[in-house]
Amino acid sequence: MNHESPATTTPAVDPPPAPATRLVDLGPGDAERIMALEHLVWFEVAPGVSTEEALAELDFERTRGAELVTPTPRVGASAGTPAPLAGMYASWAMAVTAPGPHGSLVRLPMNGLTWVGVHPDQRRRGVLRQMMTAHLHTAHDEGEAVAGLQAAEVGIYGRFGYGAASLDVTLTLGRGASLDAGAALASAADQVTTHIVPAGTPEAMKVIQRAHLRAAEHTLGAVTRTDAMAAVWFRDFPVARGSKEPMQVLFATRGEDVCGYALFRRSPKWEHGVPGGEVTVREMGATDTAALLALARRVVDFDLTGTVTLDGRGIDDPLLWWAGGPRSAGLRAGDSLWVRLVDVDKAMTARGYSTAVDLVLDVLDPVCPWNQRRWRLTAGADGVGRCLPTDDAPDVRLPVAALGAAYLGSRPIAGQAAAGTVTELRPGAAAELSRAMRADVEPVAAIGF
Numbered sequence: 317m318n319h320e321s322p323a324t325t326t327p328a329v330d331p332p333p334a335p336a337t338r339l340v341d342l343g344p345g346d347a348e349r350i351m352a353l354e355h356l357v358w359f360e361v362a363p364g365v366s367t368e369e370a371l372a373e374l375d376f377e378r379t380r381g382a383e384l385v386t387p388t389p390r391v392g393a394s395a396g397t398p399a400p401l402a403g404m405y406a407s408w409a410m411a412v413t414a415p416g417p418h419g420s421l422v423r424l425p426m427n428g429l430t431w432v433g434v435h436p437d438q439r440r441r442g443v444l445r446q447m448m449t450a451h452l453h454t455a456h457d458e459g460e461a462v463a464g465l466q467a468a469e470v471g472i473y474g475r476f477g478y479g480a481a482s483l484d485v486t487l488t489l490g491r492g493a494s495l496d497a498g499a500a501l502a503s504a505a506d507q508v509t510t511h512i513v514p515a516g517t518p519e520a521m522k523v524i525q526r527a528h529l530r531a532a533e534h535t536l537g538a539v540t541r542t543d544a545m546a547a548v549w550f551r552d553f554p555v556a557r558g559s560k561e562p563m564q565v566l567f568a569t570r571g572e573d574v575c576g577y578a579l580f581r582r583s584p585k586w587e588h589g590v591p592g593g594e595v596t597v598r599e600m601g602a603t604d605t606a607a608l609l610a611l612a613r614r615v616v617d618f619d620l621t622g623t624v625t626l627d628g629r630g631i632d633d634p635l636l637w638w639a640g641g642p643r644s645a646g647l648r649a650g651d652s653l654w655v656r657l658v659d660v661d662k663a664m665t666a667r668g669y670s671t672a673v674d675l676v677l678d679v680l681d682p683v684c685p686w687n688q689r690r691w692r693l694t695a696g697a698d699g700v701g702r703c704l705p706t707d708d709a710p711d712v713r714l715p716v717a718a719l720g721a722a723y724l725g726s727r728p729i730a731g732q733a734a735a736g737t738v739t740e741l742r743p744g745a746a747a748e749l750s751r752a753m754r755a756d757v758e759p760v761a762a763i764g765f
């Protein structure tokens with residue numbers, strides 16, 4: 317039997333033309349169609365949360381939608397419903413802790429992209445590409461040199477020049493897990509006091525933000541919320557929460573000084589009369605490792621619990637090794653912050669370097685063509701960098717996403733060259749760039765945003 321397809325004379329069918337969508341600024345008056353799109357894209361509704369409450373976290377100075385220029389009739393849609401949005405995106409003016417010169421840290425502004433969604437009827441027709449192009453061009457116009465996001469699916473954002481720059485590590489420990497941090501750190505942790513308050517009050521949210529910003533100054537890779545985000549981020553919605561415990565915050569203090577915080581919730585569990593409640597720590601930050609140890613000791617030791625899951629940790633997190641390493645701590649890891657250099661020269665000048673370096677980078681960036689050229693990156697013995705346009709012969713050719721991936725001091729360029737993403741044009745150049753960009757420690761995971 318011949319399984320070959322018969323020769324066909326049918327001409328190839330062109331894909332349908334991209335829909336004509338235009339980008340518009342969205343404001344509170346668009347609340348109804350924003351929520352309609354959100355529910356369709358994420359198929360999730362928070363009960364008991366009003367539209368106004370749900371949208372309070374958006375910055376309407378930075379929220380945009382895509383709408384069809386000529387909406388088509390939709391059989392079965394209720395009369396009077398506004399034409400649905402084809403897509404939307406929003407961003408916040410956040411900040412990230414990047415490597416400074418020689419192991420120091422530097423806090424940099426970061427455009428944090430969020431709320432990206434395309435209507436299921438309009439997907440795979442270029443709406444996201446249109447939105448991402450506009451988003452990055454606006455960031456460039458506004459002078460936002462570094463952008464970041466957390467990806468819903470890993471295949472989406474590399475094509476737009478974002479590189480996965482940090483890992484999100486989840487650790488699972490048993491109740492009473494021993495944390496072996498050594499005598500000096502243990503006695504420093506003894507000097508730290510901890511106490512619990514409900515997280516969802518305006519008073520608590522203020523102190524959480526203070527502790528969050530302070531911890532970020534000391535933590536490579538930390539991403540911080542704006543004050544406006546912080547004022548609404550941990551609100552407690554009793555109906556949406558249902559029978560779950562309200563979010564709690566454990567503060568670590570030394571006298572008047574708040575030196576750490578851990579946001580957690582417990583859920584009760586009983587089997588044959590034996591308590592085995594589960595603790596989930598959503599976010600934990602500290603200005604120093606003694607404060608971190610004091611917080612960790614508390615969360616592994618709540619009565620009536622059996623396990624504690626800590627989200628948002630880093631791959632060389634002290635907690636991981638205090639607990640005995642990956643096998644004791646049930647380590648699971650995924651990608652966390654994706655970094656995009658909107659302006660290669662400004663971004664590469666803003667961070668610091670671990671070694672002196674002098675290299676010409678041939679950067680490929682079809683989405684942001686102002687980056688696509690040769691740049692000379694130099695840093696002296698002081699680790700302070702400069703990145704300027706040049707026409708000199710290149711040492712390394714690389715997509716802009718490779719620089720984003722290496723930006724927080726992880727994902728070495730030499731490793732990316734070995735993987736085939738980066739092309740070394742002069743022997744040794746990839747290793748030189750690796751060493752200069754590498755940090756002493758791994759970046760922590762970003763907060764969820």
Ligand SMILES: CC(=O)SCCNC(=O)CCNC(=O)[C@H](O)C(C)(C)COP(=O)(O)OP(=O)(O)OC[C@H]1O[C@@H](n2cnc3c(N)ncnc32)[C@H](O)[C@@H]1OP(=O)(O)O
Pocket residue numbers: 357358429430431432433434435438439440441442443444445446465466467468469470471472475
């Ligand atoms: C930062 C954040 O907010 S992350 C949240 C992202 N949102 C979601 O995941 C919600 C559910 N998904 C969606 O809303 C949409 O499917 C989106 C936003 C992911 C994609 O929107 P679309 O308009 O379909 O994307 P668009 O048609 O512009 O595709 C652009 C390119 O990305 C690719 N692409 C789009 N989505 C995906 C995906 N999930 N995985 C892999 N590739 C993808 C397309 O194939 C296309 O590739 P090409 O450049 O080779 O042609």
